[in-house]
Amino acid sequence: MDKIIIENLNVQYSDGIESLRNINLKIPANMITVLFGPSGGGKSTLLRTINRLNDLADVIRLTGNIFINNQDILNPQTNENELRRKVGMVFSRPVPLPLSIYDNVCYGLKIMGIRKKGLLDEAVERALKQAVLWDEVYNRLDDSAYNLSGGQQQRLCIARSLALQPEIILLDEPTSALDPISTAKIEALLQELKTKYTIILAPHNTQQATRMADYAAFFLQGELVEVGEGKKLFTNPVDKRTEDYVEGRFG
Amino acid sequence: MSIIKRHLSPQQIQAIGYGALAVVSFITVIPIVLLLIYIVIQGLPSISWEFLTNFPKNGMRDGGILPAIIGTFYLTIGTALFSVPPGIAAAIYLAEYAPNNRWTNLIRIAMINLAGIPSVIYGLFGLSLFVIFLQFGTSILAASLTLSIMTLPVIISTTEEALRSVPYSFRAISISLGATRWQTIWRIVLPQSLSGIVTGIILGLGRAAGETAPILFTGAAFFLPRLPNSPFDSTMALPYHLFVISTQIPGMPIKIQYGTVMVLLGFVLSMELIATIIRSNARKKRKW
Numbered sequence: 310m311d312k313i314i315i316e317n318l319n320v321q322y323s324d325g326i327e328s329l330r331n332i333n334l335k336i337p338a339n340m341i342t343v344l345f346g347p348s349g350g351g352k353s354t355l356l357r358t359i360n361r362l363n364d365l366a367d368v369i370r371l372t373g374n375i376f377i378n379n380q381d382i383l384n385p386q387t388n389e390n391e392l393r394r395k396v397g398m399v400f401s402r403p404v405p406l407p408l409s410i411y412d413n414v415c416y417g418l419k420i421m422g423i424r425k426k427g428l429l430d431e432a433v434e435r436a437l438k439q440a441v442l443w444d445e446v447y448n449r450l451d452d453s454a455y456n457l458s459g460g461q462q463q464r465l466c467i468a469r470s471l472a473l474q475p476e477i478i479l480l481d482e483p484t485s486a487l488d489p490i491s492t493a494k495i496e497a498l499l500q501e502l503k504t505k506y507t508i509i510l511a512p513h514n515t516q517q518a519t520r521m522a523d524y525a526a527f528f529l530q531g532e533l534v535e536v537g538e539g540k541k542l543f544t545n546p547v548d549k550r551t552e553d554y555v556e557g558r559f560g
Numbered sequence: 561m562s563i564i565k566r567h568l569s570p571q572q573i574q575a576i577g578y579g580a581l582a583v584v585s586f587i588t589v590i591p592i593v594l595l596l597i598y599i600v601i602q603g604l605p606s607i608s609w610e611f612l613t614n615f616p617k618n619g620m621r622d623g624g625i626l627p628a629i630i631g632t633f634y635l636t637i638g639t640a641l642f643s644v645p646p647g648i649a650a651a652i653y654l655a656e657y658a659p660n661n662r663w664t665n666l667i668r669i670a671m672i673n674l675a676g677i678p679s680v681i682y683g684l685f686g687l688s689l690f691v692i693f694l695q696f697g698t699s700i701l702a703a704s705l706t707l708s709i710m711t712l713p714v715i716i717s718t719t720e721e722a723l724r725s726v727p728y729s730f731r732a733i734s735i736s737l738g739a740t741r742w743q744t745i746w747r748i749v750l751p752q753s754l755s756g757i758v759t760g761i762i763l764g765l766g767r768a769a770g771e772t773a774p775i776l777f778t779g780a781a782f783f784l785p786r787l788p789n790s791p792f793d794s795t796m797a798l799p800y801h802l803f804v805i806s807t808q809i810p811g812m813p814i815k816i817q818y819g820t821v822m823v824l825l826g827f828v829l830s831m832e833l834i835a836t837i838i839r840s841n842a843r844k845k846r847k848w
Contacts, residue, residue, distance in 0.1 A: 360736060362732065362735065362736055365731075365732065365735065390738045390739070390740060391738070393735065393736055393737065393738045394737070394738040397736075397737075398736040400729070400732070400733070402729075404727075404729045404730065404733050406730060406733060406734065406748060407730065407748070407751075407752055407846075407847060407848055416734070416737055416739075416747075417737035417738050417739075419747075420734075420737065420738055420739045420743055420747070421738065453847055455847035455848065466733075469737065470737070473737065473738065
């Protein structure tokens with residue numbers, strides 16, 4: 310089943326760089342879809358367009374459609390705040406909000422107007438357990454989130470998205486600032502989460518792309534070069550450019 | 561081998577440079593320290609409970625300075641009332657909402673220039689707008705409004721700076737979790753920049769409290785035998801009182817002049833001290 314359908318998407322920033330050109334892509338539900346390719350290829354732009362975080366940037370041209378559950382989320386009538394609750398985002402550097410661990414996790418819920426302590430407690434515990442962080446922090450939820458290690462902070466950021474019970478999780482190079490042990494934990498966590506969520510991951514290197522991809526899309530300079538099942542795309546690419554990149558001839 | 565023979569090693573040159581800079585910075589501090597010591601030595605003996613709580617007597621040659629202290633207090637409160645809310649609102653608009661275009665650049669340029677206008681011109685402006693045109697008369701209200709206009713640019717620019725010092729990534733995170741811009745400002749940006757904003761407000765008000773020219777035509781009284789009891793009353797104020805007793809009254813005891821200087825300086829310096837404490841405390845607590 311396709312969770313997200315992207316049709317003829319063009320995104321252009323005000324500095325003149327055409328960031329995405331004519332993208333057509335269907336993203337399957339309950340899988341990890343990997344967006345890979347050299348930097349500047351448009352992976353981040355695509356992620357930021359899917360949850361409309363690009364609304365904050367200087368986008369001068371945005372055409373095409375993105376359907377999530379058959380609703381065109383680029384339509385100005387779509388409520389972008391509701392959309393962002395449904396489509397969680399994790400950034401390349403863990404950025405805890407300057408609040409306690411507890412308040413970081415329930416931030417989105419409080420924004421929605423949920424005040425009941427019982428509901429919040431429950432949601433915080435569930436999200437932290439899902440993000441495999443609960444055992445490390447349950448006795449110091451009121452500590453500043455900045456007292457956590459980098460890897461813990463990034464799992465906190467994932468928990469913060471999960472607390473909103475999203476349908477889709479976007480991850481933009483989520484382990485680029487982490488050590489190998491923390492990276493392994495996050496990767497294992499994503500494998501776990503994909504049973505419940507649709508995950509789109511832009512890894513920071515090809516090795517992670519290879520490890521994680523159920524489905525993969527190769528981006529080069531704003532163009533979608535090739536899409537396919539993960540294993541197949543990495544072992545047996547059709548396009549010469551994909552092959553060159555996967556085998557490390559450029560990038 | 562270089563042609564010019566080095567007499568000093570780079571380390572020695574560096575040591576001499578540092579030394580020279582240290583001496584120069586020390587020299588700049590000397591006048592301030594001497595001034596403070598001199599005023600404290602001259603003024604401290606005249607500070608007493610009576611001096612702080614009594615009205616002036618004998619053509620101000622005796623007694624205390626209570627009405628001037630109260631007046632400066634009122635003017636500071638009035639200035640805060642009129643300058644803080646619009647100042648913060650303007651700063652939030654400029655830092656968080658305003659697009660970066662010709663119009664907002666114009667606002668910023670206007671603010672920089674406003675901060676450079678001589679204070680007597682604010683006084684004349686206040687006289688014509690508030691005292692005469694709006695018919696507030698020479699009053700606490702007119703003087704506070706005049707001081708507010710003078711203080712606004714300081715408050716706006718320090719507040720804008722404080723808001724901008726909050727990392728952009730916090731805003732992106734908050735919005736990515738479904739918050740609106742305003743929720744983001746209210747829950748993240750303002751709490752994180754509060755200490756910077758408060759510091760800017762106190763510094764701006766401290767400057768306003770010490771100004772003479774803007775209140776000269778708009779609200780300051782030469783002498784009042786009672787305390788002001790409405791915003792439409794004129795009032796005595798420390799800086800203007802100081803001007804009066806230093807230049808307008810023959811045979812003025814020097815004790816009272818230095819005592820008044822000391823109170824005014826104490827008022828302004830303690831505000832700056834509070835601002836400094838707030839700022840350093842906040843810096844220590846900040847984790848990002």
